[in-house]
Amino acid sequence: MASSIELVENTQSLETNNDNQSQQKLLLIENDHYLSKTFLGNRNLSGYQTTKIRTGEGLNEELKSYLVGNRPNMIVVDIGFSDSAQLLIIRDLRALFDGLLVVVSNTNSEQEQLDAFKLGADDYLCKPIDSRILMMRIEALFRRQNNTVNQVELASLTMGDICLQPKSQRCFINSEVVKLTTFEFNLLKSLIEHQGKILSRDHLYNTLLKRAYNGVERTLDVRMSQLREKLTVGGMKNNQIETVWGQGYMFHNITA
Structure with a gap:
């Protein structure tokens, strides 16, 4: 499947305690509109600079170029009804991307979750996803990352x-x-x-x-x-x- 890149949302959050959101760039990788609808449906999530890429099972040149040129802070990838081949997109992403990586799947499989974490996922969520829970998970990942960066720098x-x-x-x-x-x-x-x-x-x-x-x-x-x-x-x-x-x-x- 050919990929397409589109801006989902790029708005400043209206609440002062979410000012840091506008500085965080999120990339959604999906084959349908599930993730983008989830983000647009939550006012707190819409404050992030969010871009969506529709793509197939692997990383094509357009997606690779985007990762190198734009360097998002977090990737949320929807692997749908995945299998072992589809999971390898995590490995391919990790070859180019060292930021936060969240996997969303239709499959509630313990083995798949283990495989996803071994390949480099930072979190794993099963559909259907409550947008409020997604927001809190994203915020928690950014918070832990910032704490780690500060400790490493000092x-x-x-x-x-x-x-x-x-x-x-x-x-x-x-x-x-x-x-x-x-x-x-x-x-x-x-x-x-x-x-x-x-x-x-x-x-x-x-x-x-x-x-x-x-x-x-x-x-x-x-x-x-x-x-x-x-x-x-x-x-x-x-x-x-x-x-x-x-x-x-x-x-x-x-x-x-």
């Missing part, structure tokens, strides 16, 4: 023999400073924050270089090699940056 990140100080952008290995470029620091920070998880090249190009990976460019690989060399020379022994063939990179604490 705190040091320590993993094995590496310690990062995000506020000053300094890296320490066994208490000794290792000089990194801004890109190298942000790359290492992203790897540590997602330690034990594979970060795809699509994801890293999108979040760090702000462009889509074209499948042949070697910029990230070269910089990853330079980062590894600096960490090794600096004395890193308790951690490892693994190249997962055909998928991306993963940060390990090898002493855990």
Whole structure:
């Protein structure tokens, strides 16, 4: 099915306690109008900047381009009466998108919910959905995300023999400073924050270089090699940056 993109709602909330909503961009992915009707039917939900994309089972070029160019804060995807193939859209979205991801389904299956969370969903809702409950779930996810971001920005990140100080952008290995470029620091920070998880090249190009990976460019690989060399020379022994063939990179604490 060909996709189409349309603005569902882009209005400022009238209530002062919802001022932050107007700064949050939501993307609805669906094959019918269930999600958009739910959003439009709730005055509190309509304050978000909401865009709808109708698409088939996979991610086409139009949707990929939208994700890279617009960077929504949250995606709500309706997988309908799903099967294992349909669920893989979550995996495909996670290759390009690291924000909040909510899955809506017609199927109340425990196994499907487990599979959805394993693939990267942050929440799972079964139809029919009360719009008030949907609003509260969305607000709760944004609230937890904001709390986590604030804690990460203020705190040091320590993993094995590496310690990062995000506020000053300094890296320490066994208490000794290792000089990194801004890109190298942000790359290492992203790897540590997602330690034990594979970060795809699509994801890293999108979040760090702000462009889509074209499948042949070697910029990230070269910089990853330079980062590894600096960490090794600096004395890193308790951690490892693994190249997962055909998928991306993963940060390990090898002493855990």
